Amino acid sequence: MTKINIVQAVNMALREEMARDKSVVVLGEDVGRNGGVFRATEGLLQEFGEERVIDTPLAESGIVGISIGMAVCGMRPVAEIQFDGFLYPALDQIISHAGRIRTRSRGRYRVPLVVRAPCSGGIHAPEHHSESPEAYFAHTPGVKVVMPSTPYDTKGLLAAAIRDPDPVIFLEPKKIYRAFKEEVPEGDYTIPLGEAKVVREGSALSIITWGAMVPLCKTVAEEAKGKGIDAEVIDLRTLSPLDTKSIKASVEKTGRAVIVQEAPRSCGLGAEVAALIGEKSLLYLKAPIERVAGFDTPFPLYRLEKYYLPDAARVMRAVDRVMRY
Amino acid sequence: MTKINIVQAVNMALREEMARDKSVVVLGEDVGRNGGVFRATEGLLQEFGEERVIDTPLAESGIVGISIGMAVCGMRPVAEIQFDGFLYPALDQIISHAGRIRTRSRGRYRVPLVVRAPCSGGIHAPEHHSESPEAYFAHTPGVKVVMPSTPYDTKGLLAAAIRDPDPVIFLEPKKIYRAFKEEVPEGDYTIPLGEAKVVREGSALSIITWGAMVPLCKTVAEEAKGKGIDAEVIDLRTLSPLDTKSIKASVEKTGRAVIVQEAPRSCGLGAEVAALIGEKSLLYLKAPIERVAGFDTPFPLYRLEKYYLPDAARVMRAVDRVMRY
Amino acid sequence: MPKEIIRKFEVPYLQVLDEEGRCDEGLMPDLTGEEIKELYEFMVLVRTFDEKAVKLQRMGRIGTYAPVLGQEASQIGSAYAMEDEDWMFPSYRENGSYIVRGVPMAMVLRYWAGDERGCQMPEGMNNFTVAIPVGTQVLHAVGAAWAFKMRKEKRVAMVYFGDGATSKGDFHEGMNFAGVFQIPVVFLCQNNQWAISVPITRQTAAETLAQKAIAYGFEGVRVDGNDVFAVYKSTLDALEKARAGGGPTFIECLTYRMGDHTTADDASRYRSQEEVEAWRVKDPIERLRKYMEGKGLWSKDYGAKVQEEAEERVRKAVEEMEATPEPEVEDIFRYTFEEMPQNLEEELQELREALTEGRK
Amino acid sequence: MPKEIIRKFEVPYLQVLDEEGRCDEGLMPDLTGEEIKELYEFMVLVRTFDEKAVKLQRMGRIGTYAPVLGQEASQIGSAYAMEDEDWMFPSYRENGSYIVRGVPMAMVLRYWAGDERGCQMPEGMNNFTVAIPVGTQVLHAVGAAWAFKMRKEKRVAMVYFGDGATSKGDFHEGMNFAGVFQIPVVFLCQNNQWAISVPITRQTAAETLAQKAIAYGFEGVRVDGNDVFAVYKSTLDALEKARAGGGPTFIECLTYRMGDHTTADDASRYRSQEEVEAWRVKDPIERLRKYMEGKGLWSKDYGAKVQEEAEERVRKAVEEMEATPEPEVEDIFRYTFEEMPQNLEEELQELREALTEGRK
Numbered sequence A, B: 001m002t003k004i005n006i007v008q009a010v011n012m013a014l015r016e017e018m019a020r021d022k023s024v025v026v027l028g029e030d031v032g033r034n035g036g037v038f039r040a041t042e043g044l045l046q047e048f049g050e051e052r053v054i055d056t057p058l059a060e061s062g063i064v065g066i067s068i069g070m071a072v073c074g075m076r077p078v079a080e081i082q083f084d085g086f087l088y089p090a091l092d093q094i095i096s097h098a099g100r101i102r103t104r105s106r107g108r109y110r111v112p113l114v115v116r117a118p119c120s121g122g123i124h125a126p127e128h129h130s131e132s133p134e135a136y137f138a139h140t141p142g143v144k145v146v147m148p149s150t151p152y153d154t155k156g157l158l159a160a161a162i163r164d165p166d167p168v169i170f171l172e173p174k175k176i177y178r179a180f181k182e183e184v185p186e187g188d189y190t191i192p193l194g195e196a197k198v199v200r201e202g203s204a205l206s207i208i209t210w211g212a213m214v215p216l217c218k219t220v221a222e223e224a225k226g227k228g229i230d231a232e233v234i235d236l237r238t239l240s241p242l243d244t245k246s247i248k249a250s251v252e253k254t255g256r257a258v259i260v261q262e263a264p265r266s267c268g269l270g271a272e273v274a275a276l277i278g279e280k281s282l283l284y285l286k287a288p289i290e291r292v293a294g295f296d297t298p299f300p301l302y303r304l305e306k307y308y309l310p311d312a313a314r315v316m317r318a319v320d321r322v323m324r325y
Numbered sequence C, D: 001m002p003k004e005i006i007r008k009f010e011v012p013y014l015q016v017l018d019e020e021g022r023c024d025e026g027l028m029p030d031l032t033g034e035e036i037k038e039l040y041e042f043m044v045l046v047r048t049f050d051e052k053a054v055k056l057q058r059m060g061r062i063g064t065y066a067p068v069l070g071q072e073a074s075q076i077g078s079a080y081a082m083e084d085e086d087w088m089f090p091s092y093r094e095n096g097s098y099i100v101r102g103v104p105m106a107m108v109l110r111y112w113a114g115d116e117r118g119c120q121m122p123e124g125m126n127n128f129t130v131a132i133p134v135g136t137q138v139l140h141a142v143g144a145a146w147a148f149k150m151r152k153e154k155r156v157a158m159v160y161f162g163d164g165a166t167s168k169g170d171f172h173e174g175m176n177f178a179g180v181f182q183i184p185v186v187f188l189c190q191n192n193q194w195a196i197s198v199p200i201t202r203q204t205a206a207e208t209l210a211q212k213a214i215a216y217g218f219e220g221v222r223v224d225g226n227d228v229f230a231v232y233k234s235t236l237d238a239l240e241k242a243r244a245g246g247g248p249t250f251i252e253c254l255t256y257r258m259g260d261h262t263t264a265d266d267a268s269r270y271r272s273q274e275e276v277e278a279w280r281v282k283d284p285i286e287r288l289r290k291y292m293e294g295k296g297l298w299s300k301d302y303g304a305k306v307q308e309e310a311e312e313r314v315r316k317a318v319e320e321m322e323a324t325p326e327p328e329v330e331d332i333f334r335y336t337f338e339e340m341p342q343n344l345e346e347e348l349q350e351l352r353e354a355l356t357e358g359r360k
């Protein structure tokens, strides 16, 4: 087994799925010759040819809408949207069609489509290159939403997404694309969509998070240990549909919850998680749930980026508050 | 004073604001000759002429993007999007630009824009004509979101939205466009954005809602009175930014909350309200918060519509559960 | 300023059958008498269906309906040129094309009666669902046709849309992709000159819609959209070209929406009766009838029989539609995903309980 | 199939100064020697700025930067034709146009150094902020120009974008509105033949971008984008036409992106060195220099002085940029709305407390 990072895991999953299933095609801006601006599709053009690895014109609604048509007619397109901020022009096709065609046709037509995009901040990118749009998708019926945080999960979840009979929005936290490597087996495995993962067991509180915030929360949990606080950390991985059971189990065990998200606070996924806990596990709560989140402001240019992103200090303050309560 | 309904109140607000301020222009599909498919802009073309009441080509991103340009250059455009479901093609311009231009230019440019659209279900309309997209906008920094539920509020809130220096998404619950009339004064008044309204005072629980669900919740509250339950009903009116103070005050008084929304449940505005209550008022809660919501499915065609929409039975069940707890 | 001219373009126009039913035999497509009769019978059937649907809406037996009236030649001539294995991507107005493509009329009515089962195409029938958001289906057709090309199947996708749709970004993006990748797709634009209350002159400054194809580097043609032969011929040519690897074609059918935009609309608010009357004399069915009469393909008896049969078929379709049992509440949930996730199970459970509590 | 031709279109091309610096005097725009020198000086300044910016990025002193290299004639010739009261709507690459329009170079650098104050245009300067999402700014320009028209101001909006942008829906919708409403806007497309790694042949099947204007019913021209006179003349004509109520014009400047897409890109991955070299001989500055030399407007001394002054100005701009105090944390919140709502107050308060706890 080789040790690889997240972007390499994306690449491996794409390569293996393309080899396994002829109906898988990859398309998007700069995914071919250039191998993708993050090199996620590197080498695929050489291996699978121009017919299956397609450099498209610059048109996100087009890329997704056309992929929907392909998917309805038997292909399994994996569309890359170059950056999170350029998913927005494709929202209409995703909301109005990808998520509805199965329902609209009473099961006659289906849309086995994956839309991949790098997401979130932390790399000093230009405006619109640091968005965390997961809540828009999680509020959209008929589409699944995934955001991995490790190379192993990335490969298994992406393979599952490609094989899924329904549309999946697959968001890849670009800040940790190359942050660390781990052993990822070659060959076939999938991680079922819809299952969260306890990445650190603990008894004192539950830190619930996803994407690039996962390693941060693990660090905070380690730090908290030094203070005698035994935090559990949950990586949601699939953001829609949510793994309510795992959230419930953890919070009912610990009685305390901190939710950490990078997206703007209001109406983010963290709100849904908090609402669910309040509904399902109110009596177990020993303290109000804390949300640590991006602000309800546009994501700033990079000089101020570090203040926008939830960091160890802000998460720890929330942990302390929840524990002190 | 005349008694008018909501759609007439929209019309009156537009007419008075256009008369008051030359920079106000109305544009959209079928808003001119036809007076809007709901007649919200009826008579405006005749009164203000083709230069200020503009029938546009069929292009929602265009309508909103162009309105942004107008607004930056000193106009106060009021763009109509014909139905809720056709707001989606304009999401990119709203998210990427309307909400960011002030920030991006550090206050040099501003976007005093109103985007109006009828919203929500209940009129047996075709697909895509019954959407409740408020959460998409409430999760978007830099834009305000308003949804009135009475003629009086409609006029005052729309006037305030038009005068607001920032972009406002103004959603009009079409089911109650003509449901009832009330006295609405001609002439100048505004209702400040950001203030919820207690539409029924009560002590036993707080029903928090907005839009077409408000009259429904009032009915349920009256019904509940018969059972000896004294419900408070809050109409949020401005959905972003939220009037957290009013929500807090009510829930801390009653100790119980039911949130009623028509939009799909997951990541809806109701989640944010529930999360806020959990954060600010946990110790006051005598029962878990209940959310009554649309389902996490596409809005069905009209045969099944009545099952999708929250109705008195479902709201009452939630009330009962909260009271019984 | 004097400049060098580096490119020249032309926009062609095709009419085979004029308003009087006179035919330019040199342009006449290869159609047998039986086929011409079939075209006529479809047109009568569609008009009969259409009139009935409008009435059903007025009586509250179906919901909002978008009539075909006036556009029969455009819809029927084009759909008739397609092969069964080709795919059709309609907007909301292609009731006529659906019928030609074999979709049971009861299903079409069921759709307009607010029932998704109206779009649950019978297996083996390659017709996509109704697209309400204008222009969005253009992309689906391009993607579908691309899939055929990838698999080297000899199929073509044909997408219907209106003049209004040409203003949408999705139309543009789809046309552009089709040009770049030489996709086997036919863009069938029914320029019925109105997008609800917005006339074509307010929709674009281009004098023809056909010239829009120039922007994408492929062929665009305008045809008389009330001339079923011209529509048939242009579509057939475009389909054959696409099937042979020749790439996309844009066809503008110049026609007129004789009815209201939908049953929820009142066209008298925004257009003159004179304009409507000027188009009445161009009626596509009457024109074909005159031609057929001249050729001995039409007689009063035949006309009456065709009309009668059409009425009978429509009557049966209405009956069938109305005999359909109500959809089940579960159907709201069942088709969101292939497998129902936990949250939908819970929502359905709550709804079931609320319903059994007997309040609905 | 024989058809009637109902419309004909032509696409014109303009070049004034050829690659050898030879000028077609009949086409030469009305420019004094001083003005020609000013154009030259701007081009040298922009190239000097551009080279410096790339270096600053390599050293980590600014962030990702999008170079102008090769496109100086397109940017400077066009911006130079504008009046101060006209509005310019750039993409992210118009550093050259910004400089011609008077935006302090220190500001331009500040923007690329991740500081929004770089887009806080000085009052009275009618330049819009950088648009990163490709093509979206086209609509803003159309809206702005419409506002001028409504108020009967004699202003024009000019919007810059690339070849890639012509594939986007927003480009289409903006062009279409501009045609329908005869908006005083100039669409200035720099066809630098690449959209990151995607060549123009993969972007569109149209042989010219200029012909896209045909779809919208207004004038489109192609000009040699490395010929500052041709660009200047076409832009001036288009601006004057717009100001006189003649509506929009689309200008395709055929040029070449000599550098990487941005400093984050490596163009050698996807295009050949030969192609780049073939364009090097068409360099817009060298061409102008030759012309000027022939006219006695350029000497070695003058050239050296211009270069030296440019370097000095750029050096000062860098100094000024780097002397700018860091932006304040509060700035994240301050400009979201005119008045800060309660939730932002609370978020800011929490951040302030976290910061004073001294952990950042």
Ligand SMILES: Cc1ncc(C[n+]2csc(CCOP(=O)(O)OP(=O)(O)O)c2C)c(N)n1
Binding pocket: B029, B058, B060, B082, B086, B089, C093, C132, C133, C134, C161, C162, C163, C164, C165, C166, C192, C194, C195, C196, C257, C261
């Ligand atoms: C994206 C979108 N915007 C608005 C509407 C509302 N609407 C329905 S049909 C229509 C006019 C369409 O005109 P056209 O494309 O010419 O087709 P026609 O109805 O004439 O067949 C409008 C504005 C819609 N369905 N979709």
Ligand SMILES: Cc1ncc(C[n+]2csc(CCOP(=O)(O)OP(=O)(O)O)c2C)c(N)n1
Binding pocket: A029, A058, A060, A082, A086, A089, D093, D132, D133, D134, D135, D161, D162, D163, D164, D165, D166, D192, D194, D195, D196, D257, D261
């Ligand atoms: C909507 C959108 N999609 C993708 C990107 C990423 N991106 C940035 S520039 C670019 C290529 C633009 O090409 P072109 O329009 O020709 O302009 P150029 O960079 O050549 O000046 C891409 C794909 C973006 N900024 N916006």
Ligand SMILES: [Mg+2]
Binding pocket: C162, C163, C164, C190, C191, C192, C193, C194, C195, C196
């Ligand atoms: Mg039409």
Ligand SMILES: [Mg+2]
Binding pocket: D162, D163, D164, D190, D191, D192, D193, D194, D195, D196
């Ligand atoms: Mg380019």
